[in-house]
Amino acid sequence: MQQVQLxxxxxxxxxxxxxxxxxxxxxxxxACGKGNASEDTxxxxxxxxxxYSTEASSDTKAASEDTSGxxxxxxxxxxxxxxxxxxxxxxxxxxxxxxxxxxxxxITAAPTSPPQVNGNENEKIxxxxxxxxxxxxxxxxxxxxxFAQVLPADGIILSxxxxxVKNGENVMSALKxxxxxxxxxxxxxxSGYVRMIGGLSEFDxxxxxxxxxxxxxxxxxxxxxxxxLKDGDKVEFVxxxxxxxx
Numbered sequence: 001m002q003q004v005q006l007x008x009x010x011x012x013x014x015x016x017x018x019x020x021x022x023x024x025x026x027x028x029x030x031a032c033g034k035g036n037a038s039e040d041t042x043x044x045x046x047x048x049x050x051x052y053s054t055e056a057s058s059d060t061k062a063a064s065e066d067t068s069g070x071x072x073x074x075x076x077x078x079x080x081x082x083x084x085x086x087x088x089x090x091x092x093x094x095x096x097x098x099x100x101x102x103x104x105x106x107i108t109a110a111p112t113s114p115p116q117v118n119g120n121e122n123e124k125i126x127x128x129x130x131x132x133x134x135x136x137x138x139x140x141x142x143x144x145x146x147f148a149q150v151l152p153a154d155g156i157i158l159s160x161x162x163x164x165v166k167n168g169e170n171v172m173s174a175l176k177x178x179x180x181x182x183x184x185x186x187x188x189x190x191s192g193y194v195r196m197i198g199g200l201s202e203f204d205x206x207x208x209x210x211x212x213x214x215x216x217x218x219x220x221x222x223x224x225x226x227x228x229l230k231d232g233d234k235v236e237f238v239x240x241x242x243x244x245x246x
Contacts, residue, residue, distance in 0.1 A: 158179070
């Protein structure tokens with residue numbers, strides 16, 4: 001009887017050891033599984049961060065390309081107004097309140113909204129255009145590069161010229177037409193941003209230089225694409241090298 005009891009005790013002890021061993025193995029496997037899951041999560045986070053960094057770098061590069069300026073730059077039309085570090089004077093509100101021009105006269109800022117056009121849009125109207133880069137000539141642009149072979153010495157790229165367009169046609173469209181008629185090269189984006197006329201581009205005379213335009217002597221605060229023309233309007237494109245010289 002004593003031998004039987006010893007045998008049963010040994011079997012029970014052995015089973016306890018086996019169960020304990022199995023539990024230990026199970027705990028080890030569970031811990032390994034959690035470790036792998038944590039590692040996978042960390043790898044996913046690193047991967048996500050890497051993808052974000054790549055996208056951010058791409059966006060930064062694109063923004064850098066967009067702010068490079070110049071007639072040869074390829075600027076995204078949808079982002080142009082947001083990414084340009086130095087907005088062209090032509091598309092920017094040029095005067096806050098009032099300012100004095102170089103000749104001492106006072107320039108008054110135009111209303112923020114374009115004028116309302118009345119009448120039939122199919123009606124024909126006559127407007128005049130002129131393109132003046134005398135400020136660039138005074139700046140000394142003719143002594144730089146090959147500008148002397150491109151720009152007129154008197155600074156008049158286009159003398160006052162009349163053109164017939166539809167009532168309400170925007171300045172951008174009419175400008176393109178009259179420049180083509182006079183065989184003057186230009187670079188104008190689809191948003192109305194005037195980069196270059198007659199070989200003279202924005203930033204050619206410094207960081208704040210570029211093309212601005214006046215309608216009947218007033219500097220509009222809207223893009224050329226957003227300004228509708230009416231009969232008798234006088235449009236002047238003037239190259240500016242510094243604030244107040246137009």
